[in-house]
Amino acid sequence: xxxxxxxxxxxxxxxEQEAGKDLSEQVVAGREDTRTDYLQTIVLHNTxxxxxxxxxxxxxxxxxxxxxxxxxxxxxx
Numbered sequence: 001x002x003x004x005x006x007x008x009x010x011x012x013x014x015x016e017q018e019a020g021k022d023l024s025e026q027v028v029a030g031r032e033d034t035r036t037d038y039l040q041t042i043v044l045h046n047t048x049x050x051x052x053x054x055x056x057x058x059x060x061x062x063x064x065x066x067x068x069x070x071x072x073x074x075x076x077x
Contacts, residue, residue, distance in 0.1 A: 008046075015039060021035060023035045023036040024036065
């Protein structure tokens with residue numbers, strides 16, 4: 001797998017570990033942000049970038065190649 005996937009995978013593992021801890025704990029000294037806030041930020045960030053990847057693949061015509069079988073007709077998505 002590529003470098004980006006490895007970094008994403010490592011970050012996902014770290015987020016899973018953090019989710020098992022006290023979610024109401026403040027994670028940065030001097031800030032009111034909790035572990036829940038931290039995890040929500042990660043989810044929103046990754047969702048945003050996943051959308052960018054889908055959009056880029058759609059406009060380049062690469063999206064349908066991944067989501068349909070070779071014998072299926074394009075749905076125009």
